[in-house]
Amino acid sequence: MNIVVTGATSFIGAPMVDKLIGMGHDVYAVVRPASKNIARLDTGRERLHVIEMNLEEADRLDGAILMPCEAFFHFGWDGAGSENRMNRDVQQKNAADSLKALEGARKLGCRTFLFSGSQAEYGIHREAMMEDTPLNPVSEYGKAKVDFGRQAMEAVSRWRQEGHDCHGDSCADRASDHFRYIHARIFSIYGPGDHPWSLVESCLKTFPAGGYLSLGECTQMWNFLYLDDLLEALIALWLSGAEGIFNVAGESGETRPLREYVRLMYEECGCHGSYSYGMRPQNAEGPANLIPDVKKLMEATDWRQEIPFQEGIRRLIQRKNI
Template identity: 25%
Template sequence: MKRVLVTGGAGFVGRHAVAALATRGFEVHALGRTAPEGIQAFHAADLLDPSQRRAAVQAASASHLLHLAWVTTPGRYWQAPDNLDWTAASLDLVRTFREAGGIRAVVAGTCAEYDWTEIDRLPRAELESPSPPLRSEGDEAAIQSGHLVESALCRPATLYGAAKDGLRRILHAYAATTGLSFGWGRLFYLYGPGETPGRLVGDAARALLAGERLATSEGRQRRDFLHVADAGAAFAALLDSGVEGPVNIGSGDAVPVRTILESIGTLTARPDLINFGARPLGPTEPACIEADIRRLADEVGFSPRYRLGPGLAETVAGWREALSSSASSP
C-alpha cells in the first residue's frame, strides 16, 4: 500500500484531499497540530519547528508527500512575513522527506504566482466578449484575456505569490538533482462549506442569511472558482499520477463575481441586501483570472465534478444549517 504524509490535512482543502487519498488506496498519515478525520496515523508536530518536523517525517516513513499547510489567514497572508518562515520550513520538509526515502511529492501553489500585469483591466475587457475563446498554449492573447496556462510568465505581485514561486523553482531544481518525482498544484479561487471568514462566497452567504447588507464592487471581474471538494480530489489525483511540474487546479470557467453573488442572493432569498458598487475595485485588478485546465484533464485525468450552481446551493444550505444550529445552541 502507498503511504502518504499530508500536511494541512485538517484544513479547508486538506480534509477533502485526505478523503480522496483514502479512496485511492493510500495509507494516509497526517503531520500537524490537529488530526484530520479518516487517517491511519497522526504525527503531532509544529511544522515550523525543525526538530519536531524532521522527527515526524522520519517516523512516518512515507513514499508520498502532499504539502498543503501554509499561512492562510484571509486578508493577512498576501504580505505576511510568515511566508518566509513557511518557505524555509517547506524546503526542509521536502528535503527531509526525500532523504528518508520518499519518492514523490506534490506541493500546493497559487495562481498568484502568475504575472497579472499583462492581463486586461476591467474597463477594456467590458467592451469585449464576456467569455474569451480558448487559445493555444503560449498565445499572448490568451494571457492578455486572463486565460492562464502553466507556461505563462510568473512574476508575483505579493509576498505570498513570490514565496510560492520561489519555493517551486528551488524544489524543481532539487527534485531534478535527487530523482524526486515532483508535482506542483496551482490553486485558483475556492468556495464550499466550512470556509473561514474573509472569503467571498462564505462571507456573502453568512451575511445574507443573517439579514445583513453586503457591500461589494460592481462585480464585473471574472474569476475561476472551484468547489473545495474538487480541489482536494484534484490534489489526490495529481499525487497519484506521475505528472511533474506545475498543474493548474481550477474549474477552467471564470464567471463574473456579480453572477456568483446574484446566485447567492437568490438562494438566500435576499438579493435586495446586495449593494453592488458600494466598494471600489482596485485600478490594477485584472478583468479575468481563469485556469487553463487541459493539463489537469489530459495528463492527470481529473475533471471537476461540481458545477457552480449546485455547488453554491450546497454551500448556502450548509451555512443555513450552521447558522440555525448556532442560534439554537444554549
C-alpha cells in the same frame, strides 16, 4: 500507502486527510504543536497518525515517522490571509520551511511531493493563464510561492543527477532518481470549512438573513472550483505519474464576471437581503482577473469537473440548513 500531509487542519488539508484515509491509506498529519484547529481531525481513527511539529523542523520528519512514505502533500503555509500576504518576512519563511519539508519528503523515501501553489504566482493578467504564462506576482505571498517552486525544481533536478551519478546499490540517494515534484497552482476554491470572510461565505451568511452586503466592484473575470473537485484533481495528479506545474481550477465554462457569481448566490438564497458594488477596496493583489486554462491538467489525468457552481452553492446551503 503511507502518506504525509502538512497543513493537515487547514481548509484543504483536513478534507484531504479524510479522503486519503477513506481510500485506505495511512496518513501522517503534520500539525503545529497545541494546534487550535486539531478538532478538524478525527484523531481517533486507526489510520490517522498526528505528528505535532513546526514546519521549520520538517526536514527531521524521518525521526518522527519511522515508516517509509509514498507521497507528501504540502499544504502548510502561514499568513495566507490578507493581513500577511504583503509581509515579505512571513512569506519568505514559508518558502524556507517548505524547502525543509521537501528535504523531509526525500528522507522519508517519498516518490511524490505535491505542493499547493497559487494563482497569485501569475500576478495581474487580462488573458487566459497557462502554465507557461509569464509570472509577475504582486504580493509577497505570490512571490514566495514562485521562489519556492523554482528552488524545489532545482533541488529535485540536482537529486536526480546525483542518483544518476551513483553506482551500485550503496548510494543512499538512489531513490531520489524517481522523485516527482508536482506544483499545483490552485485558483479560487470554495466549500465546507472555507474562511468566514470569503466572498461565498459572506454571501451565504448575509443573504438568507435578509442582510446587506457591501462589495467591491466585482467586475473582474473569476473562476470558482468546489472543494471536492479540487481534492479529486490533486489525487488524480498524484496517481497519474505526472510531474511539473499544473493549473487547478474550474473548467473554462466556469469562468465568468464575478458579479455573475454574486447574482447566482443571491438567487439560490431566495433573493433575500441586498447588496451593492464599489463600496470596498481591492484586495492585496489588486483587481486580478482569474481566467485559468486547465487543459494541461485534463490532458495529464482523467479528471473532469463534476460540480458546477450552482450545485456547489446548493450543497453548502443544505449543509448550513439555510
